[in-house]
Amino acid sequence: MTFKEFFSQKVLFFGLALSIVIFLISAGLIVTHIGSLPETTIIHFDSFSGIDYFGEPADLWWIWGIGFFMMIINAILGIEFFYRERIATYLFFATNLLISILILIVVATIISVN
Numbered sequence: 001m002t003f004k005e006f007f008s009q010k011v012l013f014f015g016l017a018l019s020i021v022i023f024l025i026s027a028g029l030i031v032t033h034i035g036s037l038p039e040t041t042i043i044h045f046d047s048f049s050g051i052d053y054f055g056e057p058a059d060l061w062w063i064w065g066i067g068f069f070m071m072i073i074n075a076i077l078g079i080e081f082f083y084r085e086r087i088a089t090y091l092f093f094a095t096n097l098l099i100s101i102l103i104l105i106v107v108a109t110i111i112s113v114n
Contacts, residue, residue, distance in 0.1 A: 015093045022100040026107045033111045067103040
């Protein structure tokens with residue numbers, strides 16, 4: 001798929017653009033709040049067992065980086081499958097949107113808990 005064909009597919013283009021915007025918002029949250037987080041940061045907690053995983057504030061960048069890597073892989077696969085399985089392309093790009101929303105929720109929750 002060329003860039004001209006990609007930009008002509010409005011659903012794919014706006015889905016990817018929205019994913020990138022949400023992902024950049026989560027990066028902005030990390031940048032603005034990483035200095036105010038304690039040295040031992042709560043990464044995972046459960047209502048039944050309480051806090052079960054501590055980490056450093058830099059671990060937020062690892063979470064963000066893993067999400068970014070997943071989005072890149074999904075975008076590449078979506079572009080590769082465009083002519084063979086068009087529904088797979090839409091699923092890959094919808095998954096990108098879901099990943100970006102979940103990463104934003106995770107980052108916001110970790111920041112708000114600490």
